[in-house]
Amino acid sequence: MSKLGNKDSECEDSISFNLKKKRFAIADGASSSMFSDVWASCLTSNVIDLETDLFTNASDLFHILLPIAREEWYSRIEWNNLKWFQTNKSFQGSYSTLLYLEIKRIEERYLYRALCVGDSCMFVLSPGGTFYSFPYKKASQFNNSPKLIWTGRKTQTNNLDTLLPDFVTTGGYITEKNEIILATDALSKWLIETRNFSILRDLVVNDSRMRDYLSNEIDAKRMRNDDISLIYLSFT
Amino acid sequence: MYESEISRRNPGLFIFLIDQSRSMSHKLSGTMRSKAQEAADAVNRQIYELIYRCTKTDGVRDYFHIGIVGYGAAPDLADSLIADETIVPISRLAQNPLRTERRKERAGGSQGVEEGDEFEFPIWFDPVARSNTPMVKALNLVKEWVDDWVAEHKDSYPPVVIHITDGSATDGDPVPVANSIMDISTSDGNVLMWNCHLSESRGVTPLEFPSSEGVLPPQDKFAKELFTMSSTLPKSFVDVAAERSLNVTQNSRAYVFNAGLDELIELLDIGTRAPTENMQ
Numbered sequence: 001m002s003k004l005g006n007k008d009s010e011c012e013d014s015i016s017f018n019l020k021k022k023r024f025a026i027a028d029g030a031s032s033s034m035f036s037d038v039w040a041s042c043l044t045s046n047v048i049d050l051e052t053d054l055f056t057n058a059s060d061l062f063h064i065l066l067p068i069a070r071e072e073w074y075s076r077i078e079w080n081n082l083k084w085f086q087t088n089k090s091f092q093g094s095y096s097t098l099l100y101l102e103i104k105r106i107e108e109r110y111l112y113r114a115l116c117v118g119d120s121c122m123f124v125l126s127p128g129g130t131f132y133s134f135p136y137k138k139a140s141q142f143n144n145s146p147k148l149i150w151t152g153r154k155t156q157t158n159n160l161d162t163l164l165p166d167f168v169t170t171g172g173y174i175t176e177k178n179e180i181i182l183a184t185d186a187l188s189k190w191l192i193e194t195r196n197f198s199i200l201r202d203l204v205v206n207d208s209r210m211r212d213y214l215s216n217e218i219d220a221k222r223m224r225n226d227d228i229s230l231i232y233l234s235f236t
Numbered sequence: 237m238y239e240s241e242i243s244r245r246n247p248g249l250f251i252f253l254i255d256q257s258r259s260m261s262h263k264l265s266g267t268m269r270s271k272a273q274e275a276a277d278a279v280n281r282q283i284y285e286l287i288y289r290c291t292k293t294d295g296v297r298d299y300f301h302i303g304i305v306g307y308g309a310a311p312d313l314a315d316s317l318i319a320d321e322t323i324v325p326i327s328r329l330a331q332n333p334l335r336t337e338r339r340k341e342r343a344g345g346s347q348g349v350e351e352g353d354e355f356e357f358p359i360w361f362d363p364v365a366r367s368n369t370p371m372v373k374a375l376n377l378v379k380e381w382v383d384d385w386v387a388e389h390k391d392s393y394p395p396v397v398i399h400i401t402d403g404s405a406t407d408g409d410p411v412p413v414a415n416s417i418m419d420i421s422t423s424d425g426n427v428l429m430w431n432c433h434l435s436e437s438r439g440v441t442p443l444e445f446p447s448s449e450g451v452l453p454p455q456d457k458f459a460k461e462l463f464t465m466s467s468t469l470p471k472s473f474v475d476v477a478a479e480r481s482l483n484v485t486q487n488s489r490a491y492v493f494n495a496g497l498d499e500l501i502e503l504l505d506i507g508t509r510a511p512t513e514n515m516q
Contacts, residue, residue, distance in 0.1 A: 003516065005243050005244060005245045005516070009294075010292070010294065012293075031292070032289075034291060034292060034293050035293050036293070037293055038293065083295075083330070083331075084333075084336050084356035084358065085287050085288065085291050085296060085330045085358075086291060086295070087355070087356065088288065088355050088356060089288055089291045091353060091355070225241070225516055
């Protein structure tokens with residue numbers, strides 16, 4: 001959902017998934033730059049369809065993803081139809097976070113690997129109520145300058161090496177009793193603070209009730225007013 | 237206080253108040269251009285920076301409303317410098333500059349543009365320096381605008397008025413009306429008045445954000461007048477100024493005396509920076 005007061009079309013987050021390949025991606029386009037929504041969408045839609053995967057080649061993922069995503073980003077913008085203020089800002093390029101998860105079934109268990117640039121978080125929930133969060137563990141880790149993936153400047157021939165972002169990875173085994181949440185930063189911070197995963201489990205099947213609940217939390221200033229995106233995974 | 241979210245539902249307001257009296261044609265200290273030229277250039281650039289921050293994929297979002305008042309372009313004249321308009325949403329300024337000029341960016345210039353880049357620089361008003369200094373009349377006009385705007389935006393971030401001048405009023409005492417502007421408030425605090433006094437004398441030391449009248453030149457009635465007309469800096473502005481290693485305290489006033497170009501640009505930047513950090 002968009003931040004309160006904005007139209008749905010103004011949401012700069014993006015979600016993509018490929019159930020067949022068990023790949024899930026969530027990205028948060030930086031509102032300080034332009035066309036970040038387009039960039040977030042190019043990252044998530046392309047990462048889930050890459051030939052490579054995190055199990056065999058996590059370190060080279062961005063060498064493969066960035067040229068493809070950047071080409072799509074460039075082609076989706078009508079550069080010649082921009083007003084002066086858009087042209088000037090477009091020099092800066094676009095920025096986004098990315099959280100990407102792959103899951104493989106191995107006999108009775110699932111092996112997962114995740115990669116993250118920025119402050120979107122993954123939560124692996126266990127039946128006893130415990131959870132593992134990645135990459136952030138504490139609310140104090142959220143700030144206004146998360147790590148971001150950059151398109152590069154519009155006017156330059158971009159050297160790929162200068163665009164490669166710092167990323168972190170994690171992985172492990174889970175069973176069908178675990179659940180996984182991927183969320184953008186405002187909701188992630190709220191989850192770390194409140195640990196109220198059960199309410200999301202109840203609301204995730206009802207979009208309008210979920211929106212009402214989150215809007216109330218924002219109005220009550222318990223959650224930051226921001227675009228919110230969520231992927232909730234359970235295994236059957 | 238001074239914590240309201242700035243959004244399209246709750247926009248902020250900047251009013252730029254510019255002296256266009258004859259003495260503004262003199263060169264600004266340390267530059268080769270007139271005070272009027274440097275002031276017009278700096279305010280045009282600051283509006284550009286605000287538009288830059290409000291520019292999103294779908295266009296310019298109206299996080300801010302803008303008013304520009306000039307005084308002294310003709311005897312006893314104080315008027316809006318935006319043709320046929322008073323306060324306007326910032327998107328309207330973006331759509332309607334007087335003209336744009338193709339410029340090559342210099343080092344440390346505008347946001348997003350690097351040294352050597354060619355870019356479109358918008359102009360909303362040109363420098364003028366012609367007549368007397370009807371500052372009181374101009375402040376009364378600002379008060380009228382601010383009163384009307386606050387009535388419609390009771391919970392918005394308080395309006396910020398930035399005044400650039402080089403001389404005393406020729407139409408009376410500006411302090412009472414300036415005080416009455418600073419008495420206007422939203423639920424988030426009182427209107428903030430910023431004053432920048434431009435100097436043409438070489439070798440004078442600029443005095444930035446003074447905390448007491450005692451540090452001003454004792455014989456200079458005008459310096460004290462502008463001090464009185466300036467708001468005490470709220471904490472968020474003190475923090476922005478402190479980040480730039482400026483000597484500010486909780487009693488510092490939103491005031492620069494004997495400003496050159498650097499101090500003018502710094503005052504405009506600090507005066508507009510803290511509110512933009514509340515943009516949602």
